[in-house]
Amino acid sequence: MVITIPLVLLLAVMVALLLRFKALGAGAAVVVALFGFYLAGTDSADSVNQLVTAVTGALADIGR
Template sequence: MVISVPIVLLLAAATLLLLRFKAVGLGAAVAVALFGFYLAGTDAADTVNQLVTAVASALAGIGR
C-alpha cells in the first residue's frame, strides 16, 4: 500500500512531538505503540486499513 509509509512517518512525528511537549508520557506512548502492533495482527487490521484508505481518499478529493 502506497500510503502506509507516509502515515507511519506522520504518526511517528506526532508521537515524538507529544513526547517532546510532555502532552503524553513515555509509558502511554509505548502502550499505544504496542496496541497498534498487536492490532495489526488481528482480523481488525483489514478494516482499519480500509478506513484509513477511505479517509485519505476523501481528504485527497477535498483539494481538487
C-alpha cells in the same frame, strides 16, 4: 493530489511532538505502539486499513 508521506512517518512525528510537549508520557507512547502492533495482527487490521484508505482518499478529494 497524491499523498506521498507514509502514514507511519506522520504518526511517528505526531508522537514525537506529543512527547516533546509532554502531552503524552513515555509509558503511554509504548502502550500506543504496542496496541498498534497487536491490532495489526488481528482480523480487524483489514477494517482499519480500509478506514484509513477511505479517510486519506476523502482528504485528497478535498484538495482538488
